[in-house]
Amino acid sequence: MQPDALNLRHLAALAATARLGSLSAAAQAVSLTQPALTQGLAKLERQFDEPLFERHPGGMVATAAVQVLAPRIEAALAHIASPRVTMAQMRALVALADAGSYPGASAATGLSQPTLHRAVADLSIGLRRLLVERRGKGIAFTEAGRRTVRAFRLARAELVAGLSEVAALRGQETGRITIGAMPLSRARLLPAAVTAFHRTHPHVEIRIVEGSHAELIEPLRDGEIDLLIGALRAPSPGDDVSQVPLFEDQPVVIARSGHPLAKTDDVTPGLLAAYPWTISAPGTPLRLLWERMFEREHVPLPPVPVECGSVITIRQILLDSDFLTLLSPDQIAVELEAGWLTQIGDPPAALRRTIGTTTRIGWRPTGMQQHFLDALTKLVAG
Structure with missing residues (x-):
């Protein structure tokens, strides 16, 4: 079952009944008549194909399904923050944001453009704020619209989690x-964690979205990504995310086998600065470590003709030139074992980055998500 098939008022009625333990009190809390609330709960029971409450002399007692679902509904409703919003309006606004246009949203949802226009217009009226405005022949979301889309995405993520539970x-x-x-996690840690998790949870789909921290942090905040794995940021990217360390990584200088520095015993920052470098973008943890490697020895930063975060691209550049880079050995383990690439000198002193997970503040993993986190932690612990 998908959240789009559910009615938000019926879900609010379910959560209120679970919280208050009384049909009459729940009906008053969600501004429904008791017969309407009873009908809404009955429809939900048909959709879930199981009883949701047991009637007792002391009131309504939630079943196990409601006990896991009700907190997710409460969280979703807190994100939506208005009893006027309908599931159809949520779906229309998020589809419009995903597609970037009414024709695209229509193609994605199968709803007509007039239906989508009407849903978004009614939503703006109900929330008393402009969500979308015309820009030439296209549309643009207002700041209020962008905040609303994020809230709806987070609400949907909570409902999806509840249905999964x-x-x-x-x-x-x-x-x-x-x-x-993020780049380092793709080398060994994440593949090993995914393989271990899949052995015990073969029916759970795992979707891996590759990218830099800058590319992934906003989808995380939107609820489109459950967690990030990679180098942690200092300072934290915001008070709305939580960073949990897993281990410390020691990057090393890497070059092709046969590089002029490959057989040099005493490799100093001065010698390293004489060669061109390919390294990730300014502001990334690896770039900051690279800068520190030279600055602590008062050596001017060498040129970076190729700014790149792709290990595959960097590998090929190194193989075809005298470029140098700074990477974790785990990221190029195969190339090092094959003798295509080599480590230059000793690992730079005191250059370490913390690898870990980044999640939203308040994110509550489902059982299966927690099992994946446990698998990840177990691998790191060895």
């Missing part, structure tokens, strides 16, 4: 874990 109670483990993979 209900399915798990039935022994029907389903769902998806979406992982943002």
Whole structure:
């Protein structure tokens, strides 16, 4: 089941009934008549194909399914922050944001453009704020519109998590874990964690989104990515994310086998500065370590003719030239073992970066997501 099939008012009624333990109190809390609330709960029971509450003399007692689902509904409603919003309006606005146009949203959802226009217009009226405005022949989201889209995406992520947890109670483990993979994590850690997790959870889909921290942090904040794995940022990228260290990584200077410095015993920053470098963008942890390597010896920074974060591209540049780079040995383990690339000198002193996970503040992993985190931690612990 997808969240789009559910009614937000019915979900609010379910959460209120679970919280208050009384149909009459829940009906008052969500501004529904008691018969309407009862009908809404009955429809949800048909959709879930199982009872959601048990009637007792003391009130309504939530079943196990509701006990896991109700907190997710409460979190989703807190993100939405308005009882006027409908699921159809949420779907329309997020589809419009994803597609960037009404024709694109129509093609993605199968809804007509007039239907989408009407849903977004009604939503703006209900929320009393302009969400989308015309820009020439196209559209643009206002600041309020962008905040609303993020809130709706986070709400949907909570509902998807809740539905996954209900399915798990039935022994029907389903769902998806979406992982943002920064360069270092893609070398050994993430593949090993995914393989270990898949052995015990073969029916869970794992989606890996590759990119830099700058490319992945906003999808994480939007709820499109569950967690990031890679080099942590200092200072933290914001008070809305949490960074948890996993291990310390020691980068080394890398070049092709046969490089003029390959057989030099005492490799100094001065010698390293005499060659061109390919390194990741300014502001990244690896670039900051690279800069520190020269600055601590008062050596001017060497030229960086090729700024690059792709290990595949860097590898080929090194193989075809006298360029140098700074990488973790894990990122090019195969090339080092094959003798194509080599480490230049000793590892630069005191140059370490912290590798870990980044998640949203308040993110509550589902059972399967927690199992993946446990697999990751176990691998790091050895």
